[in-house]
Amino acid sequence: MRHYVVLRLLLAAFLLYVAWPIIPQETGFVAKLFWGAWLAFFILVVGGNFAALLQMVSPPVMEQKELRRRQASNH
Incomplete structure (x- = not known):
């Protein structure tokens, strides 16, 4: 599960890397508004x-032992 979060962060960083050179070239009000909204959304995605x-933590040791026991009994 953790690798999906890392992949989403890498994808967001790549999209920012691609978009960053284009941001200063835009001069219109609507373009600046779009890029401002895009950067705000980027910050929300990265923050989330x-x-x-x-928040991803390993379960306590007692729960890990119980999970291992259940997995061993299922196989």
Whole structure:
């Protein structure tokens, strides 16, 4: 599950890398508004993925032993 969060962060970083050179070239009000909204959405995406990444913790040792026991009995 953790690798999906990292992949989404990498994809967002790649999209910013592609878009960054184009941002200063736009001069119209609508273009600036679009890029402002795009950057705000980028910050929301990165923040949400970092929050999801930080909330992923391993279960306590007792639960890990129970999960291993269940997996062993199922196979």
